[in-house]
Amino acid sequence: MRSTHKLGRALAVVGIAAALAITTACSSKGGARNEGGGAATGERFTIAMITHEKLGDTFWDKIRSGAEAAAKQLNVDLKYSSDPEAGKQATLVQNAIDSKVNGIAVTLAKPDAVGPVAQAARKAGIPVVAFNSGYQDWQKYDAQMYFGSDEDVAGQAVGSRIASGGGGKAVCVIQEQGHVALEARCAGVKKTFPNTEILYVDSENMPAVQSTIVAKLQQDPSITWVVTLGAPIALAAQGAKQGAGSSAKIATFDLNTDVAKQIESGAIEFSVDQQPYVQGYMAVTSLWLNLTNGNDIGGGRSVLTGPSYVDKTNITKIAQYAARNTR
Structure with a gap:
């Protein structure tokens, strides 16, 4: 219930912010104008978006798609860069400072x-x-807003759903040790479903990911659930389940076109969606509103874009958005 209320509040704030974007684009003096319904005109701001993306992870396509859509609408020059190594990501942020960008949107995985x-x-x-x-951690480092999910709450929701779905034993697969959001997800699962074991893998070596999960399922046939924290890992887990001859159910965080198809077929039970398109879109939009209109969206509080369940009850509608890379 707690997560549902937070999601509702988050979407309400997103709606308000989107409306503000349209209003400001049309009427703000000294800011951008959008009188013809197309891209905004006026002063062009440069916004740097700096993430910990690992190449090949389709999740980030949605982040970028949302950010690019906002940039196009608002006449923003979007500079996207990424590095999965925390020190190198920090260097990218410093480079953005040195180049005197107008705003920065950054992920704080480390x-x-x-x-x-x-x-x-x-x-x-x-x-x-x-x-x-x-x-x-975002307030600790003086960021003005945060767009994302409370991953502990999201994990707890998954654990509760597993418990209500027959329980047994779960293995929660973390693809990057020390990543605060991923660690929080599995910690949350364990809070509401204590019979959960953590399994670390390296998402930069997908064949090894699958073989590690195969070995775990073969070693422990009592495992009834495999919880993954990203769509590509979910697909690897599905292959591992088949390779191990396991009957374990698969649940995942995040969504892509292939996972959407597997949910439709029943091969994956459900996904917990944090709506990355919204994160990218609102990160850029909030900075633009601040630069053009002095807005502080959310009043210094986080805007929660998830968790939101995707399962057989709603996948038919959502699959079309996943296919066009907006969900």
């Missing part, structure tokens, strides 16, 4: 490494919002 340089951007007078990762 906040100890990236947070201080994000804080340095604020001290340099650059507006900064955090998104996707860093729910517990």
Whole structure:
């Protein structure tokens, strides 16, 4: 119930922010104008979006799709860059500061490494919002907003759903050790479903991911659920289940076209969607509103874009959006 209320509040804030974007684009003096319904005109701001994306992870396509849609509408010059290594991601943030961008949107998967340089951007007078990762840390480093999911709450929701679906034993697969959002998800699962074991894999080696899950399922046939934290890992887990001859059910966080098809067929039970398209879109939009109209969307509080369940009850409608890379 708690997560449902938070999601409702989050979507309400997103709706308000979107309306503000349209209003400001049409009428703000000195800002951009959008009088013909197309891309905004006027002063062109440069916004840097800096993430911990690993190449090949389709999740980030949705983040970028949302960010690029907002940038196109608002006449923003979007500079996207990424590095999965925290130190290198921090360097990218410093590069954005040095190039004097107008705003920065950054993920805080490794906040100890990236947070201080994000804080340095604020001290340099650059507006900064955090998104996707860093729910517990964004205020510590003076970010002005956070767009994403409370991953602990999301994990707890998954654990409760597993418990109500027959229980047994779960293995929660973390594809990047030390990533705060991923660790929080599995910790949340374990809170509401204590019979959960953590399994670490490396998402940069997908064949090894699948073989590691195969070995685990063969070693422990009592496992009834495999919980993955990303769509590509879910597909690897599905292959591992078949390879191990296991009857374990698969649940995952996040969504792509292939996972949507597997939910439709019943091969994957459900996905917990944090709506990355919304995260990218609102990160750019909130910075633009701040730059053009002095807005502080959310009043210094986080805007929760998830968790939201995707399962057989709603996949028919959602699959069309997954196919066009917006869900």
